[in-house]
Amino acid sequence: MSVAAPRLRLDAVRKAFGDAVVLDGVSLDVAAGEVVTFIGASGSGKTTLLRCINLLEPIDDGAILLDGDEISRVGRDPNPVRRRIGIVFQAFNLFPHMSVRRNVTLALTEVLGLDREEARARADGLLERFGLAGRADAYPDRLSGGQQQRVAIVRALAMSPEVLLLDEVTSALDPALVGEVLDVVRELRGSGITMLIATHEMAFAREISDRVCFLDGGRIAESGPPERIFGDAADERTRRFLRRAVPPRD
Amino acid sequence: MAPAPEARAAERRAHERRVRRRSAVVAAASTVAVLAAVVLGVPRLPRWDRVRRSFFDGERFADSLPRLLEAFWLDVRIFAWCTPVIFGLGLVVAILRNSRAPALFPARALTVAYVDVMRGVPVILWIYLVGFGVPGLGLERPWNSPLLWGSVALCLTYGAYVAEVFRAGIESIHEGQRAAARSLGLSASQTMRFVVLPQAVRRVMPPLMNDLVSLQKDVALVSLIGPIEILRQAGIDKSKFANFTPYVAAAAVFLCITIPLTRVADWLVARERRRTAGTVVR
Numbered sequence: 001m002s003v004a005a006p007r008l009r010l011d012a013v014r015k016a017f018g019d020a021v022v023l024d025g026v027s028l029d030v031a032a033g034e035v036v037t038f039i040g041a042s043g044s045g046k047t048t049l050l051r052c053i054n055l056l057e058p059i060d061d062g063a064i065l066l067d068g069d070e071i072s073r074v075g076r077d078p079n080p081v082r083r084r085i086g087i088v089f090q091a092f093n094l095f096p097h098m099s100v101r102r103n104v105t106l107a108l109t110e111v112l113g114l115d116r117e118e119a120r121a122r123a124d125g126l127l128e129r130f131g132l133a134g135r136a137d138a139y140p141d142r143l144s145g146g147q148q149q150r151v152a153i154v155r156a157l158a159m160s161p162e163v164l165l166l167d168e169v170t171s172a173l174d175p176a177l178v179g180e181v182l183d184v185v186r187e188l189r190g191s192g193i194t195m196l197i198a199t200h201e202m203a204f205a206r207e208i209s210d211r212v213c214f215l216d217g218g219r220i221a222e223s224g225p226p227e228r229i230f231g232d233a234a235d236e237r238t239r240r241f242l243r244r245a246v247p248p249r250d
Numbered sequence: 251m252a253p254a255p256e257a258r259a260a261e262r263r264a265h266e267r268r269v270r271r272r273s274a275v276v277a278a279a280s281t282v283a284v285l286a287a288v289v290l291g292v293p294r295l296p297r298w299d300r301v302r303r304s305f306f307d308g309e310r311f312a313d314s315l316p317r318l319l320e321a322f323w324l325d326v327r328i329f330a331w332c333t334p335v336i337f338g339l340g341l342v343v344a345i346l347r348n349s350r351a352p353a354l355f356p357a358r359a360l361t362v363a364y365v366d367v368m369r370g371v372p373v374i375l376w377i378y379l380v381g382f383g384v385p386g387l388g389l390e391r392p393w394n395s396p397l398l399w400g401s402v403a404l405c406l407t408y409g410a411y412v413a414e415v416f417r418a419g420i421e422s423i424h425e426g427q428r429a430a431a432r433s434l435g436l437s438a439s440q441t442m443r444f445v446v447l448p449q450a451v452r453r454v455m456p457p458l459m460n461d462l463v464s465l466q467k468d469v470a471l472v473s474l475i476g477p478i479e480i481l482r483q484a485g486i487d488k489s490k491f492a493n494f495t496p497y498v499a500a501a502a503v504f505l506c507i508t509i510p511l512t513r514v515a516d517w518l519v520a521r522e523r524r525r526t527a528g529t530v531v532r
Contacts, residue, residue, distance in 0.1 A: 054433050083435040093430035097448050106444060107434035152430075159434060 005068035007032040007194045008053070008163055013062035013072075015045075015052055022048045024218035025062070030196065032162070035189055037197040037205040037226075040215035041241060046198035047090075049215070050165040053196065054087045066163070083111060086156030087165040090172050092148045094140040094155070100127065101136040104155045112159070126154045130184055146177030153184050157193075164188070166197040170204075182208075202246045206230050214238045303493075310495040314487040315503075318496065321483035322503050325469045328401055328479070332465065335405045337458075340412030345442065347413070348420050361413070368410030374471050376403040381475035400472035408465050415457045419450030452522055459515030463508050470504075480504075 006029040015023040022045045030036050038046045051057045053064055055071065055078040064072040071081045095103050101123050108119035127136050130150050140148055149169055156164060166185065170178040182204050188195065189208055199205050205212055206226045213223040214235070222235040230246070233239045292298060346354060347361045368376070380403035385394035392398070423446045431441040451458075473482035480500050487496035 051429075056429055056433060078432075079435045079437060082433055087433045089426060089430065091426055093424075093426040095427065095430070095445055095449075097452065106431075107436060110440055110444065111435040155434070 005065070006030055007034070007067060008196075009063075009065040009068075010049075010053075011063040011065065013049070013052060013064060014060045015048055015057060016060055022218050023052065023059070026215075026218070026220055027062075028213065028220060028223070030163075030194060032194055033190075033192050034210045035195045035197065035208055036211045036213060037199055037209040038213050038215050039199065039202065039205055039241070039245070040221075044215040045218045046215055047167050050087060050167045050196060050198055053163075054085050054165055055081055056087070079111070083107075083159055084161055085163045085165065086159055086161035087167065088149070088152050088156050088169050090168040092140070092145070092152045092172070094148055094152055096140050099137050099139060100132065100143070100151050103140065103151060104158050107155075108158055122158055123154075126158055127151075130154055130187075131180075144177060145173045146180045149173065149177075149181045150184055153181075157188075161193070163194045163196065166195060166199070168198050168200060170199070170201060200245070202230070202242070214241065216241070305494045305498050307491075307493055307495040310487075310491050310493050311499050314484070314491070314496040315499050317487065318480050318483055318499055318503055321478055322480040322500075324477060324479040325466075326507075328397075328404070328469045328472060329466055332401055332404050332408070332469070333462065336408045336412050336465070339405060339409035340416050341447075343409065343413035344416035344420060345447075347417055350438075365410045365413055368407050369414070371407075373404070373407045373468050374474065376407050377471050377475060379403070380406070381472070396476040397472065400475050400477065404465065404468065404472065408461065408468075411461055412458065415454045415461065416450065418457075419454035420446055422453055423449050455519050455522070456515060459511065459518075462515075463511055466508055466511065467504060 008028075008030040010026050010028040013023050013026045014021070026045070026049060028036070038049065040046055048057060052059050052072075059072055062072075063070050066081065066084065071078075094100075095106070098106065101120065104123035104126065105114075105116070105119040108114045108122060109116060114122070124133070124136060127133055130153070132147060132150060132154065135143060135147060135151075140151065143151065149172075153166075153169070169185075170181050173181065178201070182201070185195070185197070185204075185208060197205070197208070209226045211223055212226045212229040213220045214229065214233070214237070215221065216237050222229065222233060222238045229238065230242065233242065343361045343364065346357045347365075349358060377400050381396045381400040384399045384402075385396060388394075420442075427445050427449070428441055431445040432438075436444065470479060470481040473479050473485075478486075480503060484496040484500040488494055
C-alpha cells in the first residue's frame with residue numbers, strides 16, 4: 001500500500017434501524033481504482049453499507065472518509081460529496097417522465113451547471129459508448145430491464161464520479177439480460193474509477209474483484225483476493241455461505 | 251392431426267368475428283329496450299303532462315336561454331380566475347405539508363389546520379361566512395364586493411381539496427425516485443421540482459380534473475350572496491314565467507361545459523399513458 005490516503009476509508013461504521021443493528025463496525029480501506037465486491041446473505045448489510053457511503057443513510061457511529069476528508073461529519077452538506085460518489089440501484093430508479101437523454105442530463109445541467117449543449121454532448125457520448133445511442137429519445141418504460149440498468153449506470157457515470165457504488169444491479173433482471181449489464185461493469189474496470197459492488201453473482205464477483213468482502217451480521221467476516229475467498233476461505237461462515245451460493249462445478 | 255397453422259389462424263379470426271358480432275347485437279337490443287321503456291313508459295305516468303309543461307316548455311326554454319348564457323359568462327369568469335389561484339394555493343400547501351425543514355414547522359402546522367377547517371365545513375357555509383362577513387368589516391368599494399369575497403371563499407375551500415390531492419400525489423412517488431435524484435447531487439427542492447412534482451401532478455390529473463368539474467358547478471353557489479349568475483338568472487326567469495323550464499335550460503348549459511371538460515381530462519390521461527408506458531393492459 002502507498003502512503004497516500006486511501007480513496008475511501010470506512011472506520012468502524014455502525015448503523016442500526018431501531019433495534020436492528022445492520023452495520024456493526026465495518027472498517028475498510030479502498031485504494032483509487034480498486035474494485036471491491038461485497039457478498040453475503042440477504043440482510044447482511046450490503047445495501048445499507050452502500051447507501052451509507054452515498055450519504056443516503058446517516059451513520060450512527062464511526063466515520064467515512066473520501067480522500068482523507070471525513071464526508072460523514074454531522075451537519076455537512078451531502079450534495080458536493082454525492083457528485084463524487086455515484087450509485088446505481090437494484091431497481092434502476094430511472095425518472096419515468098423524462099427521456100433517456102434527459103435522465104442523464106438532468107444533474108449535468110442542474111447540479112454541475114453545464115449548458116444544454118454540453119450536457120447533451122456528454123450524455124450522447126456515453127449512451128453511444130454503452131450501446132444506447134438509438135434510445136436517447138425513448139422513455140424508460142419502453143426499454144428492456146437491461147437497457148434501463150445501463151442507462152442508470154450512464155446517468156451515474158455522467159457526473160464523472162471518483163467512486164461508483166453498484167447495489168445488486170442485476171438482481172431485478174431476467175437471467176438473459178444480466179450479461180449486458182455485467183459487460184458494462186467489466187468495461188469500467190481499469191478505467192481508473194473505484195467501484196464498490198454488492199452482488200449475488202458469485203462468478204462475476206470472482207472475475208471482476210480485486211478484493212472480495214464477505215459480510216455477515218453487519219461485519220466484514222473475511223476479506224481478501226477472490227482466488228483465496230472462493231478457493232480457500234479461512235472463515236467457516238464464508239465457506240458455509242459459498243457452499244450454498246456457488247453451485248459445485250463438475 | 252392438428253389443422254395447418256393458417257387454418258387455425260383463420261378459425262380463430264372467425265371466432266373473434268362471431269364474438270364481436272354477438273356483442274354488438276346484444277348491446278343494440280338492450281339499448282332499444284331501455285329507450286322504448288323510457289319513451290313509452292314515462293308519458294303514461296299520471297302527472298306527466300303537467301311535469302312536461304312546467305319543466306320542458308320549448309318556448310320558455312328558447313326565451314330564457316340567451317339571458318342564461320349571458321349570466322353564465324359570469325360563472326365562466328369566476329371559474330377562470332379561481333382555477334389558477336386554487337392550483338397555486340393547493341400546490342404551496344401540499345409542498346409545505348410535505349416539507350421537513352424545522353424552520354417551516356409553524357407553516358406545516360398552519361397548513362394542517364387550514365386543510366382540516368376548510369374541508370370540514372360545507373362550501374356554501376364558507377361562501378356565506380366570507381361573502382357576508384368580510385364586506386361587513388366596512389371596507390370601501392370595490393373591496394366590499396360579494397363577488398370578490400364569494401370567489402375568495404371558493405378559492406379557500408377548493409384550495410384545501412386540491413392540496414390534499416397534490417399531497418396524495420407527492421406521497422405516492424416511490425422513495426427510490428428521491429434517492430436517485432439525491433444521489434446525483436440534486437438538492438431537496440430540486441428533487442421536488444424536477445423529479446417528484448412532475449410525476450405527482452401527472453398521477454393526480456384525473457382527481458384534479460374531477461375537482462375542476464365540481465368547482466365549475468359550485469361556482470353557482472356564489473349567486474346565493476348576490477351576484478346574478480346563471481342559477482340566479484334561472485330563478486328570476488322561473489318566477490317571471492311561473493315555470494321551471496329555465497332551471498332545465500341552466501342544467502343543459504352546465505352539461506355543455508362539464509361533459510367536454512371530463513372528456514378532455516380522460517384524453518389527457520390517456521395521452522400521457524401512451525407517451526410513457528410501453529404497453530397498455532385493457
